[in-house]
Amino acid sequence: MDYGLVAFGTALGERVAVKDIVVDRTEDVERVLGYGYDYLHLAPHDVGVTDLAAEAAANALAAAGIAPSEVDLVVLALTDLAEYLYWDAAAAVQARLGARHAEAVLVDQGCVGGVTALDTLAGRFATRPEHRVAVVIGANRTADAYWNRLDTHSLLFSDGAVAAVAVRGADTFRWRASHAESDGRYADFFRMDVGGAAAPFSQGAATPRARDAWDVMEHFGYDSAKVNDFADEIDNRTARSVHRVCKRLGRLEEDLAWLFLLNDNTRVLTAQADLVGVPLSRTNHRLAVEHGHFGAADHLFALSWLHDSGEARSGDLVCLAANGRGMHWASTILER
Incomplete structure (x- = not known):
């Protein structure tokens, strides 16, 4: 394919x-x-x-x-x-x-x-x-x-x-391999409790709100050690997804020319890039700072920039890695 x-x-x-x-x-x-x-x-x-x-x-x-x-x-x-x-x-x-x-x-x-x-x-x-x-x-x-x-x-x-x-x-930007994994133990994170079939919207009720990061803390009993462990798990499993897609392709992380993650904050981007072993300068860090987080559009935005900038060379391997609610982790490798 x-x-x-x-x-x-x-x-x-x-x-x-x-x-x-x-x-x-x-x-x-x-x-x-x-x-x-x-x-x-x-x-x-x-x-x-x-x-x-x-x-x-x-x-x-x-x-x-x-x-x-x-x-x-x-x-x-x-x-x-x-x-x-x-x-x-x-x-x-x-x-x-x-x-x-x-x-x-x-x-x-x-x-x-x-x-x-x-x-x-x-x-x-x-x-x-x-x-x-x-x-x-x-x-x-x-x-x-x-x-x-x-x-x-x-x-x-x-x-x-x-x-x-x-x-x-x-x-150009040929698809080479993908990997994805899920962990449904965290499926309730960020859900909105009102508006679905279990609890429909009702007339005159206050506007509902989606759950947020602070509700995640409640899930872990406001235990800071457990919350920090979960944050580390997100980063570690993102890096693991990169390792697994590289293995699927028969390549190593050091073969990657570019690593595009979510347009996350600087601390998270630095931690994830370090875990994979790719310099921050070869990630989407500057795009995140200058544009914010486009959700599911982050990686295509970074690829669009790479396409227009001319900084990628023929044969460069570009790895896209992300996590999302569900929870899901996924990586894809494209070849320039």
């Missing part, structure tokens, strides 16, 4: 300085500024996640010179809620693109979805020999009604979407 990414497109919210908005959004200013982010992207209130996804995909197809009618597959990876419930956001994007002959697939694994979506592409190309062209999209539009992006997590979420056009047999 062989496919490569030939073109990219982006659609980002307005870029704003964190220092200019932090006081209005949280009382814990010192903590937020300490994460090391300089800028975030914020979409207007009337712009939804499928607006961003459809724009990014259209831009990617235009860059590739491929018409929507030629697309066989659309894969959309979301981080947060789409605009509506009982609604398939991937199918909506397919229709807006005009890719009416394409199958639409939705990947809903939080921040790791942009990596597992590439594995989804590999599977679809392997089982459908007639598929030649696919569009993969990572998108995030924070549901501000349900949680505060500056007061909930230790990484700061931006609004934006990035799409890539994948073509069977293409020799």
Whole structure:
């Protein structure tokens, strides 16, 4: 099975300085500024996640010179809620693109979805020999009604979407291998308790909120040692996923030219890069500082930058590694 990414497109919210908005959004200013982010992207209130996804995909197809009618597959990876419930956001994007002959697939694994979506592409190309062209999209539009992006997590979420056009047999950013693993013991982390079938929305009730990082502390009984152990587990299993995908390909971590992680805060990016053994300068650290965390779009955003910058050489191995709610860990290796 062989496919490569030939073109990219982006659609980002307005870029704003964190220092200019932090006081209005949280009382814990010192903590937020300490994460090391300089800028975030914020979409207007009337712009939804499928607006961003459809724009990014259209831009990617235009860059590739491929018409929507030629697309066989659309894969959309979301981080947060789409605009509506009982609604398939991937199918909506397919229709807006005009890719009416394409199958639409939705990947809903939080921040790791942009990596597992590439594995989804590999599977679809392997089982459908007639598929030649696919569009993969990572998108995030924070549901501000349900949680505060500056007061909930230790990484700061931006609004934006990035799409890539994948073509069977293409020799740029060729898919080489993927690995994924899950641990359902943590499935309740970050869930929203109201709004599903177990506890539907009710008229007149207060707006519900999603669980956050502080609820994770409650899960561990506010035992700081256990919370720290869980943070270490996230980092260690991210590094382990890199090791396993390298082993699957028959290569070593030192063979990696680039390691793209989530656009996490500086401490986490440094810790994970050190565990893998890749210098921070060969990661997406600067992109994280300058743009914030796009959720499932982080890795495609980094690949888009690498594609446009010309810094990658032919034969470079690029590893994408992530963790996401569920919990899931995944890695993919592409070859430039």
